[in-house]
Every structure is written in structure tokens, then in C-alpha cells.
Amino acid sequence: MLNLLGGEAYKLRKGKSLFVGILVAVAIVLLLYGSLYMIDKINQGELANGTGGIAVYESGGSVQEDGKSDSMMEQIGIEGVLQQMFGGHFVGLILAVLVNMFVIREYHAGAIKNLVGKGYSRRIVFFSKLLSSIVLSVIFQIVVSAVSILIGIPFLGSKGLSLTIWKDVATYAGLQLMFGITITGFFVMIGEFTRNLAAGIAVSIGILLFSTTLTEVLDLMCHKIDFKPSDYWILNLIPKCPLTEFETEFLVRGVLVSVVWFFLAVMLGAVHFTKADIK
Amino acid sequence: MDYVLKTEGISKIYGKHTVVDHVSMHVEKGNIYGFIGKNGAGKTTFMRIVAGLAAPAEGQMELFGSKELEKQRVRIGTLIEQPGLYETMTARDNMEIIRRNYGITEKNAVDEILEFVGLSQAGKKKVKNFSLGMKQRMGIAIALFRNPDFLILDEPINGLDPEGIKEIRDLLLKLNQEKQITILISSHILGELSKIATNYGIIKDGALIEEFPAEELKARCRRCQKLVVDDVARAVAILEDKCHITSYDVPENNLIRVFESLDASWVLNRELIQGGINLKESYLAGQDLEGYFMDLLGGETHA
Secondary structure (H helix, E strand, O other): OHHHHHHHHHHHHHOOHHHHHHHHHHHHHHHHHHHHHHHHHHHOOOOOOOHHHOOOOOOOOOOOOOOOOOOHHHHHHHHHHHHHHHHOOHHHHHHHHHHHHHHHHHHHOOHHHHOEOOOEOHHHHHHHHHHHHHHHHHHHHHHHHHHHHHHHHHHHHHHHHHOOOHHHHHHHHHHHHHHHHHHHHHHHHHHHHHOOHHHHHHHHHHHHHHHHHHHHHHHHHOHHHOOOHHHHOHHHHHHHOOOOOOOHHHHHHHHHHHHHHHHHHHHHHHHHHHHOOOO | OOEEEEEEEEEEEEOOEEEEEEEOOEEEOOOEEEEEEOOOOOHHHHHHHHHOOOOOOEEEEEEOOEOOHHHHHHHEEEEOOOOOOOOOOEHHHHHHHHHHHOOOOOOOHHHHHHHHOOOHHHOOOEHHHOOHHHHHHHHHHHHHOOOOOEEEEEOOOOOOOHHHHHHHHHHHHHHHHHOOOEEEEEOOOHHHHHHHOOEEEEEEOOEEEEEEEHHHHHHHHOOEEEEEEOOHHHHHHHHHHHOOOOOEEEEEOOEEEEOOOHHHHHHHHHHHHHOOOOEEEEEEEOOOHHHHHHHHHOOOOOO
């Protein structure tokens, strides 16, 4: 197992996909902060409305009664950008591509043949791939969180930073990291089942974007029995994760849902990998 | 017998199609076993089953006399279909990944194996820029990396130029003779295969129809005079007594193959007729290996 992880680490280091994924995430974060910065400048009249394709239809009013600033940048803050990155599925989408590439390229060029039947059980081969995918996912998510915070510092300035509740930022990032690991397990399973890059990415993104709508339809169907299936679907928890005031019920449900879906996905992926032929 | 590979009734079924049909193969230690069959005959699928890439629907298999296949497969090097390479990485990086995966601690092992297969100059070149022949060499390098006792090579000389084919042939012979590595090899270049194979297995429509040593193949392809007669026993007596023939066989009822005095075949005909034998047919026969396999497999040969 350690040998295989050594090989996976080498592949991660030599492959460019993680670095490209991080660059894309950094670009999105910059775009988010840049958009907020321009909105503020448009609101302050320093830029004409519509500059750079950004049109502001509602300024957000003046200084509010509770003392909060009317600056969009300060209202949204680091937490808001983090929420946009994770809850808006930017991270999920990039992870879908990265993890599928990482898993499926083994099949694409037939490199998996160099591992299977070479003294390692298929279970070990699968778990080494899963573990290295999780490492890739964790590195990516940590970098995205760090970049969202670091890029936010110069944009927000001292006033904006003073409004940031760092404990909440850490809790939110931690919860999203946990959810991210679970969806990584899903993507590994999808990659294992499809073994085709285009199909793997398409299925992963399809689930990421459309499954939440389906669970909400299920909610409607189940409303008479007072049961909301969407509360127990991992991809609903990601956007619904609060930024502050984390309720114990959500935390417990979040952990349980993450663990259950993770093990379910991993189990299915592992069973398929141990049973299916390798071409 | 000391078998490296022994299978009994191995089958593989995809849907309603039986791809490998009760194959019982016997590869003895030290053999170079030429595995021959048309495209789609089931060679690659069978090799994948042996390598652990596909599970058989039924049948038994032993590797190195053991049924603990997972454990024994460490001793096998494989090149099945195209080599498994990361195209965007260099040859060296590819081999480095393999070195780490296999837990080989000697760091210079990568350079050594690249040199061994003649790719030391191409170590820094990305695999996507390799020719087919270079990729095949990489595949052979991967197969040889752990000093296997048994090599499974599916069309290993595909895409190689004549010089490359000779190099691979010499390499396989060297591995077999000097390191006693047993080799199971398929190739559609039957002439090449016949230069190295010590044994053959013929697969047709998923079934292994024949297994025989190279000597027997040579005998079957030997030039001979074929005599179709009504009374084989009496004809043989005449051939021995009157024509002093000692080199012959009787492969079928009424058929005698005579392997000597081919320049004086008419003498045998005359003696047999004078001896009262009803000589139905008499002709000179003999073919090359390719022709033999074509006859056996029916039509155009593809391995």
C-alpha cells in the first residue's frame, strides 16, 4: 500500500492538473473579489454603471441601522466568498474534473494494468487511489480556502477584516472540507464505474448540478409524511451550510450524512473495482 | 512436469458470446510458448485472465504449481495489448512511477532498464512523442522490471521495424536461455514466432484446438511423399523391404508419409503397384509454418 501511495504521490507531483485546478480556483476567487470591488466603485460613483460588463440595478441602500456598511465587499466578506466558492459548487465542479482525471487516466492509457495482478489485491489498488484522490481534494480545498482568505485581506482592508469572525470562517471551511471529502469519494466511484473521462466528468457534473433539484422534488412528494429527503443528501448540505450560528442539529446531521454517503460511495466503487474486468 | 502455467477448462463469456471456451493450456518451465489464433479468437482475453485483469466464468488455473494466484502473479511480467503509459509524462517518469509502485529501492533501476531496452537516450522525451515501436519497448521494460519468471507478451513486436524485431527476438531468446524465463507470446508474424517458439498452442473460436512442441510442427511441415493406399500394412512392408524406406509415418488411415528418397518418388509408386497395392494417390507435399497454420485455422492467418 505504501509503495502504491508513493507512486500516486509522484504522479500528483509530476502531473499538472492539480496546479491548473488551483490556478482556475484562484482566478475565480480574484474574479469574485474583483466584481465586488467594482460594484462598490460603481455604487460610489467612481465607475460608470456597466463598466467591465457589471451593471448594478440596486445599490444596497445607505448605511444601515445596525451599523453594517453598505459596501458589498464588506457585507459579503471572506465568508461570503467562501460560501460562493463552496456552496456555489465552483469547488465541486473543479474537483469533479480533477478527481475524474486522476482516476480515469489510469484506464485511459491502460496504466492500471501495471498495478492490478502485480502482487497487490484489487482492494488495495482501489484504496490507494481513493486515498490519493482524497489527498488531492484536501490540498485543493485548503488552497482554495487559504486563497479566498489571503486575496480577501487586501480587498477588505482593516475595516472589513474587523467584521470577519474567524472562528466561523474556520468552522465553515472545516465543514466544507468534510463535505468535499465525501463528494471526492463519489467522484472516485463515478470514475471507477465509467472508466471514460468524458462520461465521468459529465456524470459527476450532472449529479452536482441537478441532484439537488431532484431531491427537492422528492421533498414535495414526501411533504405529507413530514420528511425532507433533501436534508439527507450531501450535495444539499453544501449550499445550505450556514456561515454563522452553526446549530448542533446541522453539525450532527452534516457529519452523519457525510460519513454514510462517503462509505456508501466507496463501498460501491470498491466492489465494482474488485469485480469488473480491466480492459 | 514442472508447469509455470496450467489451466483446466478456463472459459470467459460476455453476454451470450463465449470468448474463451474451456481452454486447458500447459506451459512448461523454460518454454517459449507461441500462442496462435486469428483476430478475435480469444488470445488476448485468455492472457488477461492469466494476468488477473479479467475473471474467468469457469475453470481452474495454477501458476508455478500453486493456486494462490494473487501471490504468484508477482512473478509475472505482462505486456498485453498496448503498454500502460502516461502519455504526458516522460519515459523516465513513467518508469519511476513503476519503480515506486513495485517497491524497487535501487534508484538506478530505472536507468538500467531503459538502457536494457535501448531507450536510455529517450528517457527525457514525453511518451506521447514516442513511436509505436518505442512504446512497445517501454511495455517490455515494464514487463521486465521486476525480473519476472514468466513473461506474458501479447503482440510484443507490433510496430517494430525489422531491426527492432530482431532485437526483441534476441532479447527474448537471451532471457529464456540465460535467465530461464518462461514466455507465453502471441504474434501475428508467424515467421518470427517460429524462430523462437519451443511450443505452440492454437486457439480457434475461443477453444484451444492443439498444443504441440516445435519439433512436432517441423515434422508436420516436413517435405514428404504422401501415399494414399488401400492396405497400409502391406504397403509399409513393401516400402521397407523393397525400397529400404525407414523414415515414414502413418498419420491417418490409408495415408503414409515418406520423408526420404523424394527425388525417386516414382520408384515407390512402381514398387507399390507391382506389389498389388491399390495406390489411390501419390504426391509430394510440404509447406512452411504459415501455410500449415492457415490450413489449421482455415483461411487467412492472424494471430
